Amino acid sequence: MLPVIGLTSRTLLFPANKKPRPTETVTRTYVEAVERAGGLCMMIPNLDAARAPDYLDRIDALLLTGGDDPDPALFGEEPHPNIELVDARRDQFEISLVHGAVERKMPVFGICRGAQVLNIALGGDIYQDIGSQTESNLQHTQRRLDDGPWHAIDVEPGSRLEALLDGDVAEHSLRVNSFHHQACRTPGDGLSVCARSRDGLPEALEMGKHPFFLGVQWHPELGGVGSDALFSAFVDAARGADSATDSARK
Numbered sequence: 001m002l003p004v005i006g007l008t009s010r011t012l013l014f015p016a017n018k019k020p021r022p023t024e025t026v027t028r029t030y031v032e033a034v035e036r037a038g039g040l041c042m043m044i045p046n047l048d049a050a051r052a053p054d055y056l057d058r059i060d061a062l063l064l065t066g067g068d069d070p071d072p073a074l075f076g077e078e079p080h081p082n083i084e085l086v087d088a089r090r091d092q093f094e095i096s097l098v099h100g101a102v103e104r105k106m107p108v109f110g111i112c113r114g115a116q117v118l119n120i121a122l123g124g125d126i127y128q129d130i131g132s133q134t135e136s137n138l139q140h141t142q143r144r145l146d147d148g149p150w151h152a153i154d155v156e157p158g159s160r161l162e163a164l165l166d167g168d169v170a171e172h173s174l175r176v177n178s179f180h181h182q183a184c185r186t187p188g189d190g191l192s193v194c195a196r197s198r199d200g201l202p203e204a205l206e207m208g209k210h211p212f213f214l215g216v217q218w219h220p221e222l223g224g225v226g227s228d229a230l231f232s233a234f235v236d237a238a239r240g241a242d243s244a245t246d247s248a249r250k
């Protein structure tokens with residue numbers, strides 16, 4: 001049995017019968033990365049938060065995909081002038097999924113917005129706009145046509161991320177792509193920063209006491225150094241969760 005990876009989706013307006021209709025979408029590169037790593041994708045539509053446990057019952061691991069800006073009300077702030085599109089319904093649903101996954105010790109992998117959502121779900125917060133709220137003089141919204149690596153990150157020595165990237169990373173440093181104008185600020189409960197860009201901003205967060213709980217600010221599903229290692233480790237962890245869940249069901 002292939003481990004089932006639940007992928008959160010993004011609700012977009014697409015024309016159907018010439019009218020814009022809310023449509024649940026998953027960018028294909030996430031699907032391809034999970035497939036390459038040996039996982040079976042299950043798309044999770046954005047539903048009422050109360051539906052989260054029913055999906056968690058049927059998946060072995062949770063992949064929080066990228067997307068719009070989290071609602072700043074979730075961490076007690078008013079919206080910054082530079083905030084972009086917000087989908088509060090998706091936020092609430094994904095936060096319920098994260099809470100349930102933590103309780104179940106289910107593997108969680110958050111990418112870009114997903115890293116920010118898992119941080120907020122555990123009581124952390126984010127910079128609503130890097131350009132105006134930090135001293136950063138590094139561009140995190142790259143304009144490189146091929147989506148290739150853009151800026152360096154330094155991986156925390158001794159972190160689980162470092163172990164996952166073992167062999168792919170020279171001197172604790174690698175180059176990643178960057179498509180975000182927000183960034184994690186204070187880590188949530190049980191989370192630690194395991195990689196930073198050279199402007200000091202968190203680029204990855206991990207939870208120590210958990211089979212696999214990692215958020216990365218870059219997009220490994222688009223490729224790059226260490227990407228296959230991250231998805232393989234995630235799907236391997238899902239395989240472990242599979243047997244644990246099976247024995248719990250018996």
Ligand code: MN
Pocket residue numbers: 140151177178179180197203217218
């Ligand atoms: Mn970045």
